[in-house]
Amino acid sequence: DTGVSQDPRHKITKRGQNVTFRCDPISEHNRLYWYRQTLGQGPEFLTYFQNEAQLEKSRLLSDRFSAERPKGSFSTLEIQRTEQGDSAMYLCASSLYGVHEQYFGPGTRLTVT
Amino acid sequence: GENVEQHPSTLSVQEGDSAVIKCTYSDSASNYFPWYKQELGKGPQLIIDIRSNVGEKKDQRIAVTLNKTAKHFSLHITETQPEDSAVYFCAASHNTGGFKTIFGAGTRLFVKA
Numbered sequence: 001d002t003g004v005s006q007d008p009r010h011k012i013t014k015r016g017q018n019v020t021f022r023c024d025p026i027s028e029h030n031r032l033y034w035y036r037q038t039l040g041q042g043p044e045f046l047t048y049f050q051n052e053a054q055l056e057k058s059r060l061l062s063d064r065f066s067a068e069r070p071k072g073s074f075s076t077l078e079i080q081r082t083e084q085g086d087s088a089m090y091l092c093a094s095s096l097y098g099v100h101e102q103y104f105g106p107g108t109r110l111t112v113t
Numbered sequence: 114g115e116n117v118e119q120h121p122s123t124l125s126v127q128e129g130d131s132a133v134i135k136c137t138y139s140d141s142a143s144n145y146f147p148w149y150k151q152e153l154g155k156g157p158q159l160i161i162d163i164r165s166n167v168g169e170k171k172d173q174r175i176a177v178t179l180n181k182t183a184k185h186f187s188l189h190i191t192e193t194q195p196e197d198s199a200v201y202f203c204a205a206s207h208n209t210g211g212f213k214t215i216f217g218a219g220t221r222l223f224v225k226a
Binding site: 004006031033040041042043044045048050055056091093095099100101102103104105106107 | 119149155157158159162202212213214215217218
């Protein structure tokens with residue numbers, strides 16, 4: 001399967017714990033996006049990378065959130081000191097530079113208890 | 114700010130009937146309008162898209178129309194089948210800002226056999 005993959009698919013954590021998610025984009029795609037989706041809503045943009053450079057961050061991305069893409073391939077999204085409001089589906093998408101079409105992974109569903 | 118509104122939020126049709134989902138966008142710089150289908154437990158899947166220099170596009174049973182003046186775009190599904198049941202999202206993006214995509218809130222489509 002050469003699509004976007006995300007790991008883990010599900011994560012349950014207690015409030016205050018740190019969590020980290022991983023995204024592996026389609027291999028030749030140099031743009032990578034993170035979105036958050038809450039129940040009954042569409043995905044909301046969080047941040048995107050072009051190769052290893054993080055070029056834009058949404059105001060939704062508080063100081064507790066950090067994303068990296070160290071070698072321009074896979075990316076990680078870390079949430080520190082999780083809160084119940086962080087419970088959501090975290091989606092990753094990738095695209096080629098200069099191309100609109102974004103392809104999504106299956107998402108990581110986070111539940112903070 | 115940028116906004117995409119989508120309606121209806123829920124749509125129920127009989128198998129074989131047509132389904133229409135409508136969206137409006139606020140950012141006049143938007144020039145790319147994708148539609149995504151999301152099934153339970155999966156990430157959004159790109160099903161069709163339209164660019165601002167085109168008024169209509171068709172792919173088998175799916176068609177999209179765009180009215181740039183009114184900032185309206187629509188998805189039409191003909192001869193609906195039970196496997197069309199899913200949540201559909203419209204979205205809008207433009208060439209700046211890394212093609213950041215703004216999504217509507219989604220339409221849950223039920224196709225009754």
